[in-house]
Amino acid sequence: MQNDSRKTCEVCVIGSGPGGAITAALLAEAGMAVILLEEGPFLSQETCAPFSVQEMTMKYRNGGITPAFGKPKVTYVEGCCVGGGSEINSGLYHRTPPAVLESWQKEFALKEASVQAMEPYFARCEAELSVSTMPYSAPAPSLKLHQGATALGWKSMEIPRWYKYEIDSSQASGYLPVRQSMTRTFIPRFLAAGGTIIADTKAHRLLRGSNATWEVNALQKKSQEPINISAEHVFICAGAIQTPLLLLRSHLGSNVGRSLQLHPTIKITAEFPEVINTKDLGVPVHQVKEFSPRLSFGCSISSPPYLALGLLESERAEYAAVASQRMANYYAMITSSARGRISSLPGYDDPLVRYNLQENDFRVFKEGFTKLSQILFESGAVRLFPAVQGVAPVSSPDELPRLLASVVPSKTNVMTIHLFSACPMGEDKSKCALNSFGQLHDLKNLYVNDSSMLCSAPGVNPQGSVMAFARRNVLHFLESRRKA
Ligand SMILES: Cc1cc2nc3c(=O)[nH]c(=O)nc-3n(C[C@H](O)[C@H](O)[C@H](O)COP(=O)(O)OP(=O)(O)OC[C@H]3O[C@@H](n4cnc5c(N)ncnc54)[C@H](O)[C@@H]3O)c2cc1C
Structure with a gap:
């Protein structure tokens, strides 16, 4: 025995x-x-609603926010x-x-x-994994990104995902998407x-x-x-x-x-004049690949808790409760050659993770903020809330110089969900x-x-x-x- x-x-x-x-x-x-x-x-997938606060508590390490130390710190997310x-x-493949x-x-x-x-x-x-594209129209915030980029002549596409689409007449789309x-x-x-x-x-x-x-x-x-x-x-x-x-x-x-690497990512929450974000929004599927691998753009999860997180830096997190149906989160993701370090600390369970962005990375972030703002204004956004501390919302392309002046390491909120x-x-x-x-x-x-x-x-x-x-x-x- x-x-x-x-x-x-x-x-x-x-x-x-x-x-x-x-x-x-x-x-x-x-x-x-x-x-x-x-x-x-x-836990089964059904234990909690996808992209909910409950999911963050039950399935994420440290509720979803762990810092890598550097100038600036980079917060990263791991499943547990x-x-x-x-x-x-999100299943993007x-x-x-x-x-x-x-x-x-x-x-x-x-x-x-x-x-x-x-x-x-x-x-x-x-x-x-049944990697496939959607059999119905993509969510409105995803289409906004696609339309804005296409109008500017930039390559944008629907990214396939590991999802099965079960026929279900109770769903508005006629399909129940099931993440594989x-x-x-x-x-x-x-x-x-x-x-x-x-x-x-x-x-x-x-x-x-x-x-x-x-x-x-x-x-x-x-x-x-x-x-x-x-x-x-x-x-x-x-x-x-x-x-x-x-x-x-x-x-x-x-x-x-x-030699830790990651995809440093910055975010903008965009407000549109019309309703674009409904309860059954699902996962946005478009990415703009015109400037890839240096720089890619996409639309992120935009459920109310994620919108509130996106607005934290502009000190307007509570605004998500009022305007959430007209808002969505977008990101610019860069490929940096920086390499970080993981150390084991005697007596502690958690590692010390250090990651320092390179000087050029901030130039690419500024380009990212500029181009993403252009896409969003082109697709009809009326206000942009960049994840940069203390920056007032930007309401027109003329205000971009004010935003870019604030894109410095001490004020910019950098995060990642991709580590390797x-x-x-x-x-x-x-x-x-x-x-x-x-x-x-x-x-x-x-x-x-x-x-x-x-x-x-x-x-x-x-x-x-x-x-x-x-x-x-x-x-x-x-x-x-x-x-x-
Ligand atoms: C919010 C979010 C969205 C993402 N979206 C996409 C996407 O759309 N497309 C895409 O390609 N990628 C995406 N990614 C990245 C993708 O999920 C990861 O690249 C992938 O999960 C990495 O797989 P892995 O097996 O290396 O590690 P993980 O998925 O991190 O799995 C490691 C597992 O090991 C367990 N573990 C850790 N330490 C121990 C230990 N000491 N003992 C026992 N168990 C331990 C952890 O709990 C965890 O379950 C996303 C990631 C996040 C967090």
Whole structure:
């Protein structure tokens, strides 16, 4: 009989986001005995309304706001539940752009990552997640962005998403959109293949066990009881911040946590003269890619709590309650070459995350504020509330110089929902933590298979890249075992 606090398996996967869920499912389906350890709770999508305050409390780490220290600080958002970020995100799907794959091969000596080599992994993920465009008209705030950009002659498009659209006559559109998050896709597949999930349990340290096994020391969050898992192989998939933290805390690996990248993002809340934002708004789907990868624009979640957050810097958060039906949030996202650092602080659970934007990034932010304002005024916006401290709303393009004068590090609210690259893959051991297929250099049977492994910022929404590389690496692992 096995003691409850001691478990044994062939593979322990730590973290059940898009990287961990696909890893665990494919391994279990290949017949391996897999334990999937997840710090957050196991909740169905129906537990709370999407994009609600309740969702932030139940499924986000720290309620959704954690700072990376720098000038300015960058607030970042992480999911913390079974399914990770896939349970709370917008589902916007991109493949890794060809130029990015090329740079990863050249700069990091990443093997087998050409467009042709990656094609089957992207194609399979797209089929399994039902990646598709909407069968009905996009939400009004999304169309506003598209119309404004198109009128200016800038490339704007609907981005496909991992959603299924079930026919439902009770919906205004005639369809019920269902997000194909991990709890809808790879988690049920994992369970059906005989896998075991241990939720509400956090891995704290990894140690070398006897007979070349790995020991995962974990703590159940509610009871504070320890669980120790002995595994032949460990895949760490705890996300771009927590994966390097676990490795640093365990004193494992090199080039870990020193090369964090993210997509720094600034926001504008726009007010229109007419109603554009209704209760069943759903997820905006257009992005302006004319200036990508340097600069991209999109419309963000615009439910009342998100509108209130968007108006905080202009000290008019309460205005969201009055005008929310005429308002929506928009963003400008940049690709920065800055690299941040994650450190483990003795005695503390949370890491110290440092990220300093580069001087040029603020020039790109100013361009972002200018171009996004142009798009929004072109599409009929009457007032813009930029997320810059103390700046009064902007009511016409003539007022843009006043806004731009205030876009300085001490006043600009910078955030991100896209984090990666703190344990990059590749054969160049001077900068990579992992080999080309995710194994830690010189550490047998220990892998990273989540957003940390991406070599640099992809310049597009990252989950498609995370899942395609995770699939590729698991299949490579299984093939290597078969050959051995
Ligand atoms: C609000 C929001 C919107 C987004 N929108 C999009 C989008 O539209 N399109 C897109 O492509 N991407 C989007 N993203 C990004 C996308 O969700 C992430 O890139 C993706 O989830 C990363 O997957 P991952 O497996 O690396 O990590 P995560 O999804 O972060 O999963 C890691 C999991 O590991 C768990 N964990 C962490 N530490 C431990 C530990 N010590 N022990 C046990 N478990 C642990 C966490 O609780 C979490 O569940 C969005 C992200 C957010 C936050």
